[in-house]
Amino acid sequence: MQAKRVATIAILAGDGIGPEIMAEAEAALGEIAAVGGHRFDLVRRPIGGAAIDALGCPLPSETLTTCRQADAVLLGAVGGPRWDKVDSKIRPEQGLLGLRSGLGLFANLRPVTPHPALFGASPLKPEKLEGVDLVVVRELTGGLYFGRKLELPDQAEDVCTYTVAEIERVVRRAGDLARARRGKLTLVDKANVLATSRLWRRVAEDLVRREYADLDYEVVLVDAMAMHLLSRPTDFDVIVTENLFGDILTDEAAMLAGSMGLLPSASLGEGSRGLFEPIHGSAPDIAGQQLANPMAMLLSVAMMLRLSLGLDDEAGLLEQAVWDCVSEGQVTRDLGGSLSTGEAGAAVRSRLSQVAA
Ligand SMILES: NC(=O)c1ccc[n+]([C@@H]2O[C@H](COP(=O)([O-])OP(=O)(O)OC[C@H]3O[C@@H](n4cnc5c(N)ncnc54)[C@H](O)[C@@H]3O)[C@@H](O)[C@H]2O)c1
Ligand SMILES: CC(C)[C@H](C(=O)O)[C@@H](O)C(=O)O
Ligand SMILES: [Mg+2]
Numbered sequence: 001m002q003a004k005r006v007a008t009i010a011i012l013a014g015d016g017i018g019p020e021i022m023a024e025a026e027a028a029l030g031e032i033a034a035v036g037g038h039r040f041d042l043v044r045r046p047i048g049g050a051a052i053d054a055l056g057c058p059l060p061s062e063t064l065t066t067c068r069q070a071d072a073v074l075l076g077a078v079g080g081p082r083w084d085k086v087d088s089k090i091r092p093e094q095g096l097l098g099l100r101s102g103l104g105l106f107a108n109l110r111p112v113t114p115h116p117a118l119f120g121a122s123p124l125k126p127e128k129l130e131g132v133d134l135v136v137v138r139e140l141t142g143g144l145y146f147g148r149k150l151e152l153p154d155q156a157e158d159v160c161t162y163t164v165a166e167i168e169r170v171v172r173r174a175g176d177l178a179r180a181r182r183g184k185l186t187l188v189d190k191a192n193v194l195a196t197s198r199l200w201r202r203v204a205e206d207l208v209r210r211e212y213a214d215l216d217y218e219v220v221l222v223d224a225m226a227m228h229l230l231s232r233p234t235d236f237d238v239i240v241t242e243n244l245f246g247d248i249l250t251d252e253a254a255m256l257a258g259s260m261g262l263l264p265s266a267s268l269g270e271g272s273r274g275l276f277e278p279i280h281g282s283a284p285d286i287a288g289q290q291l292a293n294p295m296a297m298l299l300s301v302a303m304m305l306r307l308s309l310g311l312d313d314e315a316g317l318l319e320q321a322v323w324d325c326v327s328e329g330q331v332t333r334d335l336g337g338s339l340s341t342g343e344a345g346a347a348v349r350s351r352l353s354q355v356a357a
Contacts, residue, residue, distance in 0.1 A: 004038055005036075005310070005311060006039045007041070007071040008071050009029070009042050009070055009074060010045060010067045010072070010074070011042045011045070012045055012048075012073065013044070013076045014050060014075060014078040014092075014282065015050055015078050015083075015092060016283055017077060017282055017287045017341075018048075018077040018078070018282055020288075020290060020342075021292050021297035022076040023342070024297060024342070025074055025294070025300075026042060027346075027349060028298055028301055029301065031352050031353060032311075035352065035353065035356040036356075043066050045066050046060060047060075047075065047078060047092075048093075048282075051092075052083060052092060052095075058092050058098070059095040059098040063095075064099065068102075071273060071308055071309060072275075073103070073273070073274070073276065074300065074301065075277035076278075077278065077280065078092040078096050079092040079093055079282050080284045081284055105141065105267035105274065105275050106140055106170055106173075107137055107140065107169075107174075108138040108139075108265055108266070108268075109136075109303075110138060110253070110263060110264075110279055111134070111264065112133075112135070112233075112250075112253045112256055113133050113257070114258065115323055115327070117326050117329075118259075120336075121336060122255055122256055131234045132234050134236040135177060135237075136241070137170060137238060137241075138241060138245075138250065139170045139243050140243060140267055142162050142243060143161070143162060143196070144244050145244065146161075160196050162196045162242065167203040170240060171203065171240055172207065173268070174239075175208065178215050178237055178238035181237055184215065184236070184237035184238065185215045185216070185217050185237070185238050186220055186236055186238070187204045187217075188222050188240070188245055188249065189219065189241065190221060190245075192221060200242065201219060225245075226248075229253055230255075250265075259293055259334040260283075260293075260334070261280060261292065261295055261334050262295050262296050263299075264296050264297075264299035264300035265277055265300060265303070266304070272308050274303075274308045276300040277297075278296030278297050279296065280296060290342060291340070293331070293332040293344065295322050295331075298322050298348055299318075299319065302322075305318065318352060321351035321352040330344065331344060
């Protein structure tokens with residue numbers, strides 16, 4: 001076990017299933033603090049729809065300030081039909097985008113590691129899933145999400161802009177990760193059509209030639225990648241791509257793992273403070289029913305322990321506890337189990353105390 005840590009963690013539960021899965025994250029942190037003798041100060045703040053309801057704005061300044069002062073940020077999910085009116089100028093999702101850019105979190109790491117016990121939960125055949133272990137590095141603070149927007153009654157516009165510096169920093173992050181893993185880097189773009197993709201391709205190829213010549217480097221068009229992810233997922237190690245493509249491809253990749261409720265993510269910038277959240281949304285169709293799978297949230301907690309708090313052993317223990325529960329079938333309905341969100345979280349905590357003993 002590592003040296004005792006005192007850390008401040010901003011807790012942004014958000015909307016829909018957010019508060020249900022965050023309750024399990026907080027309880028797991030309590031268990032980890034007790035096991036390791038650490039102290040985690042949890043500072044809860046509103047974001048998204050909950051913040052619109054309480055304060056009229058999806059990212060209140062106090063929430064952003066708390067996140068800036070914290071060692072790490074945990075987020076459940078934002079959004080839902082209550083706030084989804086098409087003509088609404090204030091949307092929960094703006095809170096999440098503002099947080100990502102406000103904290104300078106340009107690299108979003110989304111690991112995909114299907115567990116053998118769950119091969120049956122994926123539409124793919126087990127022989128396709130054996131050995132799949134990839135990370136999508138999604139650019140998170142640029143592209144279509146952040147470009148100029150125009151909304152007129154009969155016309156609309158979303159501008160996609162990328163600069164050399166924005167591309168270089170995220171490709172460098174992906175290159176470093178590939179070097180620490182299996183040495184393969186795949187750029188996904190749409191350079192046959194988009195000017196921004198042609199810039200991505202030129203900048204990434206130059207950078208790889210200069211600094212990452214040891215890597216096995218490949219370029220794949222995004223439409224073909226949607227197919228290759230399903231037809232040859234074991235061929236990929238680190239995939240780097242722009243904001244929108246990374247968003248879409250990782251929901252698809254969740255089907256390799258077996259459920260949206262299994263993929264965690266880490267959003268990182270230049271410093272050690274990161275934002276950790278499942279890749280899934282607020283799941284309004286199951287919210288408030290204790291049906292949500294808390295594993296993606298708990299795996300996001302593990303990423304936080306490792307990447308922002310330097311607690312590698314504790315991160316490993318939590319991941320082991322999650323996968324032990326999965327192996328034993330202690331899972332929620334999305335994975336064919338019968339546990340509630342709370343029961344699945346309790347099962348992980350019980351394993352955690354056993355594996356740590
Ligand atoms: N990071 C975020 O906060 C985030 C991410 C994606 C979507 N959203 C928002 O969430 C809302 C709903 O979006 P959506 O329905 O397209 O996507 P979603 O990810 O919320 O749900 C898609 C499907 O996956 C299921 N699912 C998601 N998480 C699950 C979990 N933990 N356990 C079991 N099943 C789970 C849902 O029940 C649903 O059937 C929208 O307002 C969207 O903008 C937020
Ligand atoms: C809610 C939405 C803004 C968000 C995104 O598109 O980044 C979500 O889909 C995600 O994947 O985190
Ligand atoms: Mg998404």
